[in-house]
Amino acid sequence: MDLAVTLRYPHETPPLRGTTLEVAPGIHWVRMPLPFALDHINLWLLEDGDGITLIDSGLGSQLTHDIWGEVLAAWLPQRPVKRIVVTHFHPDHIGLAARLAEEHRAPIWMTLGEFVAAHAMWQQLPGFDIETMARHFAAHGLSAAVCDALRNYGNRYRKGAPALPRTFRRLFDGSRLDIGGRGWRVICGHGHSPEHASLYCEELGVLISGDMVLPRISTNVGVHAVAPDDDGLAEFLDSLAVLSHLPGDTLVLPSHGLPFHGLQPRIAALGAHHDDRCAELLAAMDAPKTAAELLPVLFSRPLDTFQTMFAMGEAIAHLNHVLHRNQVRKVEASDGIIRFVRQTEKE
Numbered sequence: 443m444d445l446a447v448t449l450r451y452p453h454e455t456p457p458l459r460g461t462t463l464e465v466a467p468g469i470h471w472v473r474m475p476l477p478f479a480l481d482h483i484n485l486w487l488l489e490d491g492d493g494i495t496l497i498d499s500g501l502g503s504q505l506t507h508d509i510w511g512e513v514l515a516a517w518l519p520q521r522p523v524k525r526i527v528v529t530h531f532h533p534d535h536i537g538l539a540a541r542l543a544e545e546h547r548a549p550i551w552m553t554l555g556e557f558v559a560a561h562a563m564w565q566q567l568p569g570f571d572i573e574t575m576a577r578h579f580a581a582h583g584l585s586a587a588v589c590d591a592l593r594n595y596g597n598r599y600r601k602g603a604p605a606l607p608r609t610f611r612r613l614f615d616g617s618r619l620d621i622g623g624r625g626w627r628v629i630c631g632h633g634h635s636p637e638h639a640s641l642y643c644e645e646l647g648v649l650i651s652g653d654m655v656l657p658r659i660s661t662n663v664g665v666h667a668v669a670p671d672d673d674g675l676a677e678f679l680d681s682l683a684v685l686s687h688l689p690g691d692t693l694v695l696p697s698h699g700l701p702f703h704g705l706q707p708r709i710a711a712l713g714a715h716h717d718d719r720c721a722e723l724l725a726a727m728d729a730p731k732t733a734a735e736l737l738p739v740l741f742s743r744p745l746d747t748f749q750t751m752f753a754m755g756e757a758i759a760h761l762n763h764v765l766h767r768n769q770v771r772k773v774e775a776s777d778g779i780i781r782f783v784r785q786t787e788k789e
């Protein structure tokens with residue numbers, strides 16, 4: 443299926459810097475720049491009685507802080523920030539949350555999985571550290587030169603999230619939040635991050651999808667070094683299956699791209715996209731291959747070191763997925779390098 447399925451975008455352009463755009467009653471869209479190839483993130487400001495609730499914070503940079511100052515000038519001090527909900531631990535979502543929480547004396551609400559993952563990566567705890575990641579990728583055939591380049595990158599997580607909250611209010615799958623007199627249900631998802639929280643308001647027919655469903659790009663799905671045999675792609679697809687049960691006219695508010703209608707066709711397209719990637723990998727695996735050798739099958743463009751890190755995670759996620767489906771088997775040679783080969787009918 444073509445990824446460019448027909449989605450409906452009610453707003454053709456995002457709000458300008460420092461301004462908001464109301465996309466549903468009491469729900470205001472905030473756009474922040476990001477210094478990456480993915481050059482923006484969407485954040486949401488929700489009217490919440492005598493105050494406001496923020497969904498995600500943006501990257502932990504002075505620029506993000508400055509722009510929040512411009513945005514909040516229209517609300518403060520009459521409508522103070524009452525709480526900050528964080529969908530997941532990636533720096534573009536949580537990066538500024540601790541600073542905003544401190545300045546506005548507002549609690550942070552998030553899931554335990556994301557809170558712990560954030561601190562584990564920040565502190566470089568065993569399994570979440572760069573060395574474990576470099577060894578994980580080396581075992582999947584990534585060259586020593588690229589692995590060393592990853593090691594030399596240092597802790598990029600801390601750059602994007604210079605401070606983290608020390609306490610939080612815990613969200614669970616199925617938690618109900620009252621925001622401005624309306625109920626919002628937490629729907630946890632996996633495969634992109636450990637315990638990603640999307641928020642759904644039945645009354646408004648609005649899903650704040652975070653990074654779980656994006657209109658144009660496919661969400662990065664990975665296998666983390668701490669749990670190297672996980673089937674991250676199955677976790678992600680199972681999570682999408684849960685979201686696909688929401689009503690067809692749901693307005694989806696994604697963290698990247700434009701708000702859209704068309705949740706089910708988008709989820710179907712994403713499923714087809716990953717099926718295609720698996721099929722392309724299988725076709726290339728008549729002889730044992732490493733994840734690193736298979737990168738060009740999934741990514742035709744040249745990758746820098748940073749992109750290689752995500753690409754390896756994505757490749758291993760797809761390989762683990764076809765392994766869990768018994769479509770390939772693992773070949774562990776005496777060199778310690780993991781290779782995969784397509785299962786034949788005879789085996």
Ligand SMILES: [Zn+2]
Binds near residue numbers: 530635
């Ligand atoms: Zn993310």
